[in-house]
Amino acid sequence: MYITCLDVEGVLVPEIWIAFAEASGIPELKKTTRDEPDYDKLMNWRLSVLKEHGLGLKEIQETIAKIDPLPGAKKFLDELRTFSQVILISDTFTQFATPLMEKLGWPTLFCNTLEVAEDGEITGFRMRCEQSKLTTVKALQSMGFETIASGDSYNDLGMIKASKAGFLFRSTEQIKADNPDIPAYEEYDELLAAIKKAMK
Secondary structure, three states, X not given: OEEEEEOOEOOOEOOHHHHHHHHHOOHHHHOOOOOOOOHHHHHHHHHHHHHHHOOOHHHHHHHHOOOOOOOOHHHHHHHHOOOOEEEEEEEEEHXXXXXXXXXXXXXXXXXXXXXXXXXXXXXXXXXXXXXXXXXXXXXXXXXXXXXXXXXXXXXHHHHHHHOOEEEEXXXXXXHHHHOOOXXXXXXXXXXXXXXXXXXX
């Protein structure tokens, strides 16, 4: 039995931090896991920027409320779920992702949790486990599932390479050049066809 594991930001929804960088007028917050492979380093840096500007969870959630899934994402996900179990595996946080999951029809999401003070300041974050995407894929495989994985960033490469089939989706030219052995797609119908083919 197959389980398809998908990254969320950049694959199904826009990058939350890029949207917030634009909304808040803080361009340095546009940095994502496409730019910085070390997620802990990236998040700690983001929290220091938020603190410096006096911004907290409320301001980020106000931006997220205005974000819609990428065009075609829900249709893609709905069709994928007709022939494969699907788990979204993201390094985002439940406090960010919930409104977006509602717009995607409540798919299963494995992600992390923010630590938030009473005044709304984000004081820290709790990762579900080390290398959560790769760890999740290996755990599913240990239970007898074959995995297929797709994502766009450095932090997706572990689960993509460990799966029976893995694909880059709307990734950067640099990541594609560094990983020429991983098929890369730009359109949902191409990715859907590739997943179907991998299951035959």
